Amino acid sequence: MFLCTFSSVWSQEKVASRDDFFREDQFYLGVSFMVLQSSQDNFNPQGLSRHLQWGFVRDIPLNASGKIAAGLGLGMSFERYNTNFNRAFKRIDKVQYTIAEKTASPIFFSVHSLELPLSLRWRNATPDNFAFWRVYGGVSLRWNYYNKISQETFEVKNSSDIQNFGAVANLSFGYNTWNFYLAYHLSPFFVETVLDSIGQPLDLNPIKIGLIFYIL
Numbered sequence: 037m038f039l040c041t042f043s044s045v046w047s048q049e050k051v052a053s054r055d056d057f058f059r060e061d062q063f064y065l066g067v068s069f070m071v072l073q074s075s076q077d078n079f080n081p082q083g084l085s086r087h088l089q090w091g092f093v094r095d096i097p098l099n100a101s102g103k104i105a106a107g108l109g110l111g112m113s114f115e116r117y118n119t120n121f122n123r124a125f126k127r128i129d130k131v132q133y134t135i136a137e138k139t140a141s142p143i144f145f146s147v148h149s150l151e152l153p154l155s156l157r158w159r160n161a162t163p164d165n166f167a168f169w170r171v172y173g174g175v176s177l178r179w180n181y182y183n184k185i186s187q188e189t190f191e192v193k194n195s196s197d198i199q200n201f202g203a204v205a206n207l208s209f210g211y212n213t214w215n216f217y218l219a220y221h222l223s224p225f226f227v228e229t230v231l232d233s234i235g236q237p238l239d240l241n242p243i244k245i246g247l248i249f250y251i252l
Contacts, residue, residue: 058102058163059095060252064111066090066217068246072117075239076232078135082118082142087219087244089113093153102163107155107174117145117240123185123197131197134233141188145240147198148182153206167212170250175222176204197230199223208248219244 070085091111098104121143122136136142155174162168180200185192202223208215225240232238 058161059097060102060105060157060159060161061095062093063251064089064091064093064109064248065251066246066248068217068219068244070115070117070242070244072119073241073243074119075236076121076133076135078120080120080135082120085115085117085242087113087115087242087246089151089248091151091153093155095157103159103161105157105159107153107157107172109151109153109155111151111153111176113149113151113178115145115147115149115242117147117242119143119145119240123187123190130229130231132231132233133238143185143187145198146184146186147180149178149180151179151204152177155206169209169211170215171207171209172215173207174205176206176219178202178204197226199225199227206244213249213251215248215250217244217246217248 066089068087070087072081072085089111091109093107093109096106096108098106119142120136121133122140123143124132124134153174153176155172157170157172159170160168178201180198180202183195183198185195185197202221204219204221206217206219208217210216220243221241226238228237230238
């Protein structure tokens with residue numbers, strides 16, 4: 037009888053412990069449009085700039101209930117920037133961007149990235165409830181392994197104008213599968229040798245606003 041009682045208590049404790057501790061490993065898919073900013077006078081984005089991302093996040097609970105956790109993932113992203121820049125060589129080793137004339141075609145920047153998302157996560161989840169509120173915030177470290185600069189008159193692949201590495205701060209919040217997504221780049225888009233029309237370093241900063249979908 038004693039052994040049966042002990043076994044029953046131990047089994048209940050094991051089930052309770054198992055139920056309290058759970059992971060929320062997820063695949064994710066996100067789409068956003070990008071609001072472009074630049075210190076260049078008369079900068080005016082042409083058309084809609086967009087962002088697509090996908091990947092997987094490993095959940096690392098930080099407390100027994102699993103409502104607070106860290107996230108470590110691996111993903112990919114694609115960005116397309118529509119601008120009204122013009123590109124020209126000022127010197128052999130310097131690239132200069134100016135504002136294109138109204139009749140000229142705009143320059144498009146395409147960037148493909150491999151990303152390492154790191155996040156701190158809160159959710160009011162339980163092991164048997166998959167529909168819950170969540171707030172995730174963090175940073176994605178990225179390697180821009182491919183880029184393309186294109187206009188009607190030329191196309192440049194893997195240009196040295198664009199930074200190879202960077203970081204993006206992000207925040208997502210919502211309920212169940214549907215979540216709002218905000219992000220801001222923490223690192224420059226161009227390398228420091230890329231200049232504007234007055235010889236100053238050129239900058240291009242996107243604010244991403246969109247949706248991200250988490251799939252268990």
